[in-house]
Amino acid sequence: MASQSQAEWPDVLDPIEVAPRSFLDAHQEAAITAMSRHAFENAPLINEVWKRAGVSPSDIKSTADFMEKAPFITKDDIREFRDRNGDPSGGMSVSIPGQTVSIGTTSGTTGDPTPVPNWRRMPSEESYSRDFWHIGARPGDHICHIMFTFRGGHRRRASMELGLCEIAFSMSPTEIPRLIEASKIYRPVTMSIFPGPLILAMEQYFEKTGDDPVDVFKSYKGAVFGGEPLGERLKNLTKSWGLEIFETTSLGDVAGASQCRMHDGFHAYEDLAFIEAVDPITAEPVADGEVGELVVTTLVDRLSPLVRYRTGDLVVIDRTPCGCGRTHAKFNLLGRATDQILVEGRSILPREIMGLVENESETRAALFQIVRTHREMDTLKLRIGYNTERLAGSPDALRGRLHDKIASEIGVPLIVELVDEQELLKLGPPHKIPRVTKS
Numbered sequence: 225m226a227s228q229s230q231a232e233w234p235d236v237l238d239p240i241e242v243a244p245r246s247f248l249d250a251h252q253e254a255a256i257t258a259m260s261r262h263a264f265e266n267a268p269l270i271n272e273v274w275k276r277a278g279v280s281p282s283d284i285k286s287t288a289d290f291m292e293k294a295p296f297i298t299k300d301d302i303r304e305f306r307d308r309n310g311d312p313s314g315g316m317s318v319s320i321p322g323q324t325v326s327i328g329t330t331s332g333t334t335g336d337p338t339p340v341p342n343w344r345r346m347p348s349e350e351s352y353s354r355d356f357w358h359i360g361a362r363p364g365d366h367i368c369h370i371m372f373t374f375r376g377g378h379r380r381r382a383s384m385e386l387g388l389c390e391i392a393f394s395m396s397p398t399e400i401p402r403l404i405e406a407s408k409i410y411r412p413v414t415m416s417i418f419p420g421p422l423i424l425a426m427e428q429y430f431e432k433t434g435d436d437p438v439d440v441f442k443s444y445k446g447a448v449f450g451g452e453p454l455g456e457r458l459k460n461l462t463k464s465w466g467l468e469i470f471e472t473t474s475l476g477d478v479a480g481a482s483q484c485r486m487h488d489g490f491h492a493y494e495d496l497a498f499i500e501a502v503d504p505i506t507a508e509p510v511a512d513g514e515v516g517e518l519v520v521t522t523l524v525d526r527l528s529p530l531v532r533y534r535t536g537d538l539v540v541i542d543r544t545p546c547g548c549g550r551t552h553a554k555f556n557l558l559g560r561a562t563d564q565i566l567v568e569g570r571s572i573l574p575r576e577i578m579g580l581v582e583n584e585s586e587t588r589a590a591l592f593q594i595v596r597t598h599r600e601m602d603t604l605k606l607r608i609g610y611n612t613e614r615l616a617g618s619p620d621a622l623r624g625r626l627h628d629k630i631a632s633e634i635g636v637p638l639i640v641e642l643v644d645e646q647e648l649l650k651l652g653p654p655h656k657i658p659r660v661t662k663s
Contacts, residue, residue, distance in 0.1 A: 233362060235357075235358055235548065235549060236354070236357070236358065236548075236549055236550065237353065237354045237357035237358070238354060240493075240495045241354065241493070241549075241550045241551070241552060242549055242550060242551055243495075243551060244551065245543070245551055248494050248495070248551065248552070249287070251494075251495060252287060252494060252495075252498050252523065253286055253287045255495075255498075255523035255524070256284065256287055256290050256498055256521065256523065257281070257284050257285065257286075257290075259521065259522065259523055259529055259531065260281045260284045260290065260294065260531065261281035261284075262318075262526060262529055263529035263531045264280065264281045265281075266318040266526075266529070267315060267316055267317075267318055267529050267531075268305070268309070268311070268315040269297065269301065269302060269305045269314060269315025269316055270297070270315070270316075270529065270531055272305070272315065273295050273297055273301065274294070274295060276295075277293075277295040279293050279294060279295060287498075290521075290532075291500065291509065294531065294532050295532065296507065296519065296532045296533070296534050297530070297531065297532060297533055297534070298533070298534045298536075299536070301314075302314030302315065302316060313528070316528050316529070316530065317527060317528060318526060318527050318528070318529065346525075347478060347479040347496045347497070347522065347524050347525055348479050348480045349381060349382035349383070350382055350479070350493070350496060351475075351479045351480040351481065351482070351493050351496060352382070352383075352416065352448075352472075352480050352482070353382040353383060353385075353386055354493065355448065355470065355472070355480070355482040356383070356386070356388065356414055356416070357386070358484055358485070358548070359413070359414045359445050359446035359448075359470060360413055360414070360445030360446065361386070361388055361413050361414050361445070362387075362413075363386060363387030363388070364387055364389075365387075365388055365389070365412070365413045366388070366389045366390075366391060366410040366411070366412040366413070367383070367388050367389070367390055367391070367412050367413060367414050367415060367416070368390075368391050368393060368403065368406065368407070368412050368414070368415035368416075369383075369390045369391065369392045369393070369415070369416060370392075370393045370394075370395050370399075370403075370415060370416065370417055370418060370419070370422065371392065371393070371394055371395055389410075391406050391410060391412065393406075395417075395419060395421070395422060397421075397422070397425035397429075400422075400425060400426055400429050401429075404429075404435065404440050407440050407441065407443070407444075408439075408440065411442075411443035412443060412444065413443060413444060413445045414444060414445060414446050414447060414448065415444070415447045415448065416447070416448035416450075416472075417448050417449065417450040417451070417472065418447040418448060418449050418469070419449065419450060419451040420449075420451055420452060420454070420455075420458060420589075420590070421451075421589075423449075423458050423461065423462060424458075424588070424589055427461060437464075437465035437466070437467075438465060438466045440465075441465050441466050441467045442466060444466075444467055444468075445468070446467070446468040446469070446470050447462070447467055447468070447469055447470070448469075448470050448471075448472050448482060449469045449470065449471050449472065450471070450472045450473065451656065452578075452656075453471070453557070453575050453578065454469060454471050455578050455579050455582045455590055456579055456582075456583075457579075457582045457583055457588065458582070468485075470482055470483045470484075470487075471483050471487075471490070472490070473490055473557055475490075475492055475497055475499075475520055476497075476518060476519075476520030476530065476533050476535035476537070477520075477528075477530060477533070477535075478496070478497045478520045478521075478522045478525065478530055478533070479492075479493065479496045479497055479522075481493075481555070484546060484548035484550065484554075485548055486546055486547045486548050488546075488554070488556075489542060489546075489554030489555055489556050490554055490555055490556075490557060491546070491550055491552055491553075491554045492552060492553050492554065492555060493552055494552045494553055495523065495524075495552075496522070496523055496524055497520050497521060497522055497523055498520070498521040498523055499518060499519065499520055499521075499541065499553060499555070500518075500519040500520075500532075501514070501515075501516030501517065501518060501519065501539060501540075501541050502516050502517050502519055502534070503516060503517070504516070504517040504538070504561040507534075512541045512542060512543055513540060513541070513542065514540065515538055515539070515540055515558065516538070516539065516540075516541075517534060517535065517536065517537065517538060517539075517561050518534075518535045518537040518538075518539045518541075518555065519532055519533065519534050519535065520533050520535055521533065536560050536561050536562055537557060537558075537559075537560060537561070538557075538558040538559055538560070538561050538564065538573075539555040539556060539557055539558065540555060540556045540558070541553055541554075541555045542554050542555065542556075558573060558575065559573035559574060559575050560573075560660075562660070563594070563659060563660045564599075565594060565596050565599055565600070565601060565604075565660070566599060566600040566601070567600075567601050567602070567603065567604045567634075567636040567637070568602065568636050568637070570634070570635065570636055572594070572604060572634065572636070574592075574594060574659040574660065576633075576634070577592060577594065577606065577630070577634075578590050578592075580626075580629055580630045580633055580634075581608060581626070581630075584610075584622065584625065584626060585614050585616065586610040586611050586614045586615050586616070586622055587608055587609065587610050587611070587622075587626065587645075588611075588614075589609070589611065589645060591608070591609035591645045591648045591649070591657065592606055592607060592608045592609065592648075592659070593606070593607045593648070593657070593658065593659060593660065593661045594606060594659060594660045594661070595607055595641075595661055595662075595663065596660050596661070596662060597662065602637060603636070603637040603638065603639055604634065604636050604637065604638045604639070605638075605639045605641070606630070606638070606639070606640050606641065607641045607643060607648075607661075608626060608640060608641070608642055608643070609642075609643055609644065609645030609646075609647065609648040609649070610622060610642055610643075610644070610645055611645055612644055612645075619642050622642065623640050623642050626640050626642075627640045
């Protein structure tokens, strides 16, 4: 029997990705009730929080029961339990002999990192494998794996099961020549994760060497971008290289969520996680299509059974079928709820500042911070890092251009402070510096 050619393979990897909504709803309801019992019986924090709320797994007979009765947990709850009980996982790690194969951590973006036990095949591996397949990776292809850090380990069992050969790199500008050489020799079809700092460093490399980025990336069917929102400048830059970018984000430490070729939201695979949106102040349910805080429940992770986990991310959820063929929900990410400030009643998030900063030559790295003294303020204060080597005129002239552009677009009183971008880089890599600070 002749083997199936790559051209004949569908764009989705698993039939569950195109399952009818009725099937997904029934599947989630069964998984929610099972996970509720498992978490209650095995995760000390869940047991404590549910007992305090007077709820038991026997009360959860449907998705509606779950949304009405199950209490929320937050990252602060996990950290508080960890410190009080000396439990490194914060009451979320379930001890199942032979299942934990490594220990990773969360990124620590919103606080100190939290240990995360990893089992043989993590939900995030499953979601990224589906994403790679959708981008165009097929058995026998090479892909580039760029590691932010080794906090998650290098397992990628799912990629190996797909028959993909990974070429590993660290997330460092010094790796660029090796990455370019590997791209020319092995002609990979995708890379993950291609972050902003590496794109900026690669831009400088191409400017200095004259190497042709279109030739370098001609075999790539797409690249997965993560770390922070992708600004228009970098989006247009990579497009000029012939590289289609697929943004990705964390689905509340439960799995990953990435864009498809429609590029109109992050797909949340609903066989892996149940997602909700609630009002960030009242915690009341928010309808699909309205802004709310993302709440995530794992449906498959027995080692870290996060149940009704409030992520702090402001999103808009859309459960209508996608043009890519998937029936699973997708969401648009607006920013962190804790990063939102009000200036003269106008809501402001770092995402909208980024696009205004990155288009100046001296500030194209988009290194900036919102200085927040209170959640509601009379004046927006920005600290913006600039590259001293690219400064065309005086710092005052640059400050004036940035002030006029941002004030005109945002429409609120504004103070701009310029600092050498190296000072901001000391706070962490560009994809993880605190975008909102108190001082």
